[in-house]
Amino acid sequence: METAKKMTLFGLVWPIMIELFLQFMIGTADTLMVSRISDDAVAVVGISNQFFQAVIMLFVLISSGAGIVISQKLGAGKEEEARKVASMAFTLTLGLGVVVSLLLYFGVDLFVYFLHVPASLYEMTRQYIQIVGSGTIVMAAVLTLSTIIRSTGNTKGTMLVAIGMNIIHIIGNYVFIFGALGLPKWGLFGVSLSTVGSRVIALFVLFYIFRKTFTTLITWRDLRVFHKGLLKEVAKVGLPMAISSASWTLSQVILFSMVATMGAEQLTARTYLNTMESFSFLAGWSFAMAVQIQVAHLFGAGQMEKAYRSLYKALFWGEVVVVANTLLLFLLGKHIVGAFTENNQIISIVVGVMAMNLILQPLKMWNMPLNNALNAVGETKFVMYVSIGVMWIFAVGGTYVFGLKFGWLLHGVYVAMICDEAIRGFLVQRRWMARKKLPKTAVSTSTVTSHF
Numbered sequence: 001m002e003t004a005k006k007m008t009l010f011g012l013v014w015p016i017m018i019e020l021f022l023q024f025m026i027g028t029a030d031t032l033m034v035s036r037i038s039d040d041a042v043a044v045v046g047i048s049n050q051f052f053q054a055v056i057m058l059f060v061l062i063s064s065g066a067g068i069v070i071s072q073k074l075g076a077g078k079e080e081e082a083r084k085v086a087s088m089a090f091t092l093t094l095g096l097g098v099v100v101s102l103l104l105y106f107g108v109d110l111f112v113y114f115l116h117v118p119a120s121l122y123e124m125t126r127q128y129i130q131i132v133g134s135g136t137i138v139m140a141a142v143l144t145l146s147t148i149i150r151s152t153g154n155t156k157g158t159m160l161v162a163i164g165m166n167i168i169h170i171i172g173n174y175v176f177i178f179g180a181l182g183l184p185k186w187g188l189f190g191v192s193l194s195t196v197g198s199r200v201i202a203l204f205v206l207f208y209i210f211r212k213t214f215t216t217l218i219t220w221r222d223l224r225v226f227h228k229g230l231l232k233e234v235a236k237v238g239l240p241m242a243i244s245s246a247s248w249t250l251s252q253v254i255l256f257s258m259v260a261t262m263g264a265e266q267l268t269a270r271t272y273l274n275t276m277e278s279f280s281f282l283a284g285w286s287f288a289m290a291v292q293i294q295v296a297h298l299f300g301a302g303q304m305e306k307a308y309r310s311l312y313k314a315l316f317w318g319e320v321v322v323v324a325n326t327l328l329l330f331l332l333g334k335h336i337v338g339a340f341t342e343n344n345q346i347i348s349i350v351v352g353v354m355a356m357n358l359i360l361q362p363l364k365m366w367n368m369p370l371n372n373a374l375n376a377v378g379e380t381k382f383v384m385y386v387s388i389g390v391m392w393i394f395a396v397g398g399t400y401v402f403g404l405k406f407g408w409l410l411h412g413v414y415v416a417m418i419c420d421e422a423i424r425g426f427l428v429q430r431r432w433m434a435r436k437k438l439p440k441t442a443v444s445t446s447t448v449t450s451h452f
Helices: 009-035 037-074 079-106 108-115 119-134 136-151 155-178 187-211 228-260 265-298 304-338 345-356 357-376 379-405 411-435
Strands: 225-227 449-451
Touching: 009 037, 009 155, 009 187, 009 265, 009 304, 009 345, 037 079, 037 108, 037 187, 037 357, 079 108, 079 136, 079 228, 079 345, 108 228, 108 304, 119 187, 119 345, 119 411, 119 449, 136 155, 136 187, 136 265, 136 411, 155 187, 187 304, 225 228, 228 265, 228 304, 228 411, 265 304, 265 357, 265 411, 304 345, 304 357, 304 449, 345 411, 357 379, 379 411
Parallel strands: none
Antiparallel strands: 225 449
16 A cells, blocks of 8 residues: 555545535535424434434444554554454444444434423434434444545545435435425435435445455455454553543533523524534544544654654644634624524524634634544543543533523533633643653554454
8 A cells, every 4th residue: 555645644634625525515505405394303403413423422432443553553564453453343333333223213212301302392303313323333334434444544535435425315305305206205204314325325335445445355254353452452542532532422412402401592503503613623623634644654653753743734724724714604604594594583693602613613623633643642541531521521511600500501602612622722732742741652462363
């Protein structure tokens, strides 16, 4: 594999950026199409997607841990070990995915109750979560395969698959929402079918690419290999990342639940804001994803000084893009949200909160590459401790105090999130600058191998 060529920052960034940008555009079109059903349908999709993000974090242990270890192994010239990690990660994802899918299908009422959705949204939320949740195995497999393929430097392949998946999803939405091609108008039920169907198609394409990712073709026998030493490496990197990511996503679900108690208008406004804010950080996030791959690769190759410097290049360009995008969003925000809804109260809420993104989004961009770079060199425990401690005290606790107790509603939520991002950014920046505390070499591998 032409690894060195693949692992340049901008060589990694541009396919990821295009992929994320098109996903955002298609996601925006998705929200716009769902809004044609009703504002309630938008709220259901918004809170359900937050829930699914929490669910998918169960698989971060496998996907993110495997992705970093694969990049490290390739940097160290150990392609066969990288191949074994990839095979094992996919198999574990399928096993866990079956269990989670069954839980979401048969236990849907318990999960909907936990979300505290307004009574008027209960049945729609229940149906949407049951259908999309039963396809969690597909969603998880797509996530893991995409991460594995991207970690080898092949960001173009995942970009093309993501584009195709989202186009199919939008076409499916159009057919089911508007009753095209003589089919009935299935509304939100049709949207859920379109979501699962497009992911199934993407899964088959990604699996084809996955089998040919390494020099030696991945066979069905490879998917039965269980390598204890490599699994330990993945767990050492991935477990703190999974806990950190699950903590973050759970905090977002709780934030959404608190916003839901503020009323349907506040919940819908937050959903629209989530969609619009994606435009601010998606390009910056592409730099964060790319720098994780690059730093892990350089770290595996023992080039720590290059790894250290590469972060700041990604951080600089990411901030430039995020600030520009956030300013544009601020200037055009009223017109954008007006395309989604005619509800003046919702529009007023969104516009009132928009200016706070001029502070929040650059702070998010400050955090993302720093967290990813620290994870890439094995500092996952430090990131986990900071994330859990600060998020729950300031993001969740602050939302309760500012949003509910003080009655600031969404403004209070954003004050809490700004405090959270600022404090976490300061702590991880100090950790990265104190280079003497960073690991000097990647972990070694045990040679114990067995089969299922």
